[in-house]
Amino acid sequence: MVARQVDPDRVFAALADPTRRDIVTRVLREPASVSTLAAGYAMSFAAVQKHVAVLERAALVTKQRRGREQLVRGEIDTVRAVGRLLDDYEELWRGRIGRMEELLAEDSRKDTP
Amino acid sequence: MVARQVDPDRVFAALADPTRRDIVTRVLREPASVSTLAAGYAMSFAAVQKHVAVLERAALVTKQRRGREQLVRGEIDTVRAVGRLLDDYEELWRGRIGRMEELLAEDSRKDTP
DNA sequence: CTGACGTGCAACCACAAGGTTGTACGTTAC
DNA sequence: GTAACGTACAACCTTGTGGTTGCACGTCAG
Known part of the structure; x- marks a missing residue:
């Protein structure tokens, strides 16, 4: 939920x-x-x-x-979800990659066709 | 900084x-x-x-x-600043107002002329 | 010096975005 | 039932946005 x-x-x-x-x-x-x-x-x-x-x-x-x-x-749940998106950027910046790959792949599908 | x-x-x-x-x-x-x-x-x-x-x-x-x-x-600092903006929404939702007033007033100046 | 590279910027085009007015339709008040 | 209210939506206009091509300029390699 x-x-x-x-x-x-x-x-x-x-x-x-x-x-x-x-x-x-x-x-x-x-x-x-x-x-x-x-x-x-x-x-x-x-x-x-x-x-x-x-x-x-x-x-x-x-x-x-x-x-x-x-x-x-x-x-408020959607606002929180946006916050989580930003947290992903934070983790990226820290150099932690791991499971980040598939999350970002889902987002950048339309970017690099 | x-x-x-x-x-x-x-x-x-x-x-x-x-x-x-x-x-x-x-x-x-x-x-x-x-x-x-x-x-x-x-x-x-x-x-x-x-x-x-x-x-x-x-x-x-x-x-x-x-x-x-x-x-x-x-x-990354700007990303964090956006996160703080979202936190303000969170506090609003929780019913905590207080100092929120002036922060939002600054943001909504152009909204309600 | 010349040429190639990396960048910035202007002009242009198609379409989305934010605003307007007008119309239609269901719901409550009387 | 009628009138007023709250809402939704279509048509339209103007501006902004994302894309293109073309050109100009500084910087490095040769």
Whole structure:
């Protein structure tokens, strides 16, 4: 349950936008509806909804119907999975290779076709 | 020296590309010249050079002249700084706020103008 | 000195990304 | 039932991004 499969492309790209990072911080504190979130930003509702969709595809948030609202909730497990990705870099840097090979091979398949 | 200032936008965006992540893993293992790196990918030299430039702007790598070559070296401190950013999310999730306020305010200035 | 190498940069192209407005549809309130 | 709310999505525009080729410049080998 803890070992969440994470798409590095999507997660890092999702976190590269300040609005999306802010949304993540807000829903990690406590879940909120999309319109509640949208009220906090100087952009259209549709724009915020798109940001939420990007975060959802990256598994950084999940949505849950609650009446006619949609509760957006932060997914800390995905954040932790990203942290683990970074730990892999750390180990690489320390010169420890070992099982690293297959993990990185999976990631760089599309790089070196 | 350890406390490296990191631009979340640039670092996350830089890490969102598989080729760039692969470059980072390679130069974290051991520094390499740009052309050596370029030889490993199925794209033009200029494309790889641009990727390296993006990584350099994000402070994920540094370049160092060595004769007519340019040694690209991975910057583990920046990776660690990103990890610390993620730790902030973790603390947020745990409900610990405190000094978090000013840290996040600095990050979300551009979000909520 | 000349030539090859390694690098940086500009111009260009295709497509993805972030924003907008407008429309549609299910759900609650009255 | 009607109206308002919350959400989703399509169409569109503009800008950014990842790729290309071509050219210029410094550095080393001969």
